[in-house]
Amino acid sequence: MSMVRSVVGGVDTHADTHVAAVIDANGGVLGIESFPADESGFEALLGWLTSHGDVTVVGVEGTGSWGVGLSRFLHDQEVTVVEVDRPNRQKRRKVGKSDTTDAVSAARAALSGSASVVPKRRDGPVEQMRMLLVARRSARRQRIQTLNQLRHLIFCGPEPVRARFKDRYKTGLVSEVAKLRPRKGSDPILFTTLVTMRGLARRIEHLNTEIKDLDAILAEQVHNTAPSLVGLFGVGTDTAATLLVTAGDNPDRLRSERSWARLCGVCPIPAGSGKTDGRHRLNRGGDRQANAAFYRIVLTRMSGDPATRTYVAKRRAEGKNTAEIMRCLKRYVARETFKHLPHAA
Secondary structure, three states: OOOOOEEEEEEEOOOOEEEEEEEOOOOOEEEEEEEEOOHHHHHHHHHHHHOOOEEEEEEEEOOOOOOHHHHHHHHHOOOOEEEEOOOOHHHHHHHOOOHHHHHHHHHHHHHHOOOOEOOOOOOOHHHHHHHHHHHHHHHHHHHHHHHHHHHHHHHHOOHHHHHHHOOOOHHHHHHHHHOOOOOOOOOHHHHHHHHHHHHHHHHHHHHHHHHHHHHHHHHHHHHHHOHHHHOOOOOOHHHHHHHHHHHOOOHHHOOOHHHHHHHOOOOOEEOOEOOEOOOEEOOOOOOHHHHHHHHHHHHHHHHHOHHHHHHHHHHHHOOOOHHHHHHHHHHHHHHHHHOOOOOOO
16 A cells, blocks of 8 residues: 655745645655635635645745735645745746746745745734724824824915914814814915815824724723733733734744744844854844834833832943933843733743
8 A cells, every 4th residue: 555645835826826846855846836816716726736745844935925815725724834034035046936836836835845934824813803903903003193294384375374383283283274164355375275174184083093003902902911011010901902903813823932032123133253152143034023022012011110120220320321221121031021912921
């Protein structure tokens, strides 16, 4: 009786089509094929892979973009999926680049173990938070931009506009300008300025309402998912949501708090060589949104948490500067927040 051979798949994902490769346990290519990037294409791709043998793992490029649908489908079919980074540039210069070579590289990366990161599932409440944060951040950026435009019109507008609005606080300014009722008169520049200002102010009010509605939904999602995380000093709803999005809907894929710190870019990277041993450098990798969230937490604790202020004073006495102290505190906050992630091991 013949045994079923084990095979490994690799997929180079795109908007319309996915290119898949299947290799054997020795890395030999068994086949390469293209499939549509839709549900029927996913089924055909998996059927094609299983026709070559028992699929042990599939390496997928772009699990957070073009490959998110395929990753969800394979997970639902209980197929092990690992996230594959794009091939390094040195290798691409030597062997060139094509969809087929990328698919084979993805399969071999999964086979060798160089690609071992379990992708985010993107099928739970954290995915909902991610979408809410996308809308909230864009609304905040647009609100700031619109407010700056409104104030610029006031600074550069006709003298009656400057005299009336230049010293007004921004909240009162927006509400007052939104209630303007410009009337055509002898000065067309003044009329046009007031009409434009009113439109910008009403846009700001609309964005304020949108942000308020998004905040209410986001707060409910965060409290239902990780209530203890929000209870930590310096961790607000927006910060907690950012950290949860970084962890994903399956934070159990993070094997330890060290992997969580590395994912967030708050663990130092070894940089020793030769006689210079034990040296470390700043980690500029990881999720920068999460890194910024840790920065905000540390900044809040340094100004309002007695224990943190005592620690800062102790470190300053040892000769460390503010940047070095904040790096130490970021690492501590990573260790603390990891315990409060849902389902964390």
